[in-house]
Amino acid sequence: MEFVPIGKLKKAHGLKGEIKFEIDEKYWGAVTDLDAIFIEQAGSKMPFFVEYIRGNASTITKLEEIDTKEATSIIANKVVYVRRTDIDLTDEEIAADDSGMEYAFLEGYTIVNTDKEVIGVIDEVADYPQQEMAIVIRANKELLVPLLAEWIVTVQKETRQVIMEFPEGLIDL
Numbered sequence: 289m290e291f292v293p294i295g296k297l298k299k300a301h302g303l304k305g306e307i308k309f310e311i312d313e314k315y316w317g318a319v320t321d322l323d324a325i326f327i328e329q330a331g332s333k334m335p336f337f338v339e340y341i342r343g344n345a346s347t348i349t350k351l352e353e354i355d356t357k358e359a360t361s362i363i364a365n366k367v368v369y370v371r372r373t374d375i376d377l378t379d380e381e382i383a384a385d386d387s388g389m390e391y392a393f394l395e396g397y398t399i400v401n402t403d404k405e406v407i408g409v410i411d412e413v414a415d416y417p418q419q420e421m422a423i424v425i426r427a428n429k430e431l432l433v434p435l436l437a438e439w440i441v442t443v444q445k446e447t448r449q450v451i452m453e454f455p456e457g458l459i460d461l
Contacts, residue, residue, distance in 0.1 A: 290372035291326055291333055292382055294319070296395075297368055300360040301348050307360045309341065309349040309368070314382075318375050325351070326369040329362075333369055365411065367396065391420045391435045394443070394450055399424060399433060402441060402453045407433065410450070422450075 295311035326333040337352040399407040408424035
């Protein structure tokens with residue numbers, strides 16, 4: 289089965305299992321009729337059945353069997369996928385990157401330096417005026433890592449790793 293990433297679940301909204309849902313605007317029309325979304329867990333895309341999706345600028349969703357704020361923690365900050373057959377867009381429309389961000393696909397990848405030291409998992413890719421930045425949590429602190437082509441040695445899709453070579457002392461700041 290082919291899946292299409294349409295957005296990302298963010299954080300809990302209230303105490304009854306609702307969660308904020310950031311949807312790529314080209315998929316807004318498709319989400320109103322969804323019966324299920326899929327979230328990657330343990331290497332597989334697991335279905336979660338939709339009770340409802342509401343809102344426009346700030347979208348909120350409620351999924352079956354997610355009934356508490358604590359239960360939303362297993363799905364918070366996860367990419368949301370739907371079946372390709374649930375999307376009424378051409379392959380070209382789906383492939384078009386509306387964000388203008390080159391590295392947005394790296395969210396969830398692990399940054400590793402050339403000495404094989406794990407820097408951390410990319411929680412989010414943010415668009416700053418000078419360049420895109422990977423937001424990584426390291427030692428309970430938020431670390432901003434510039435995503436510069438000259439620092440990226442390779443992107444390994446099969447292991448979901450970004451191998452980077454940093455200037456001396458940058459990560460230790």
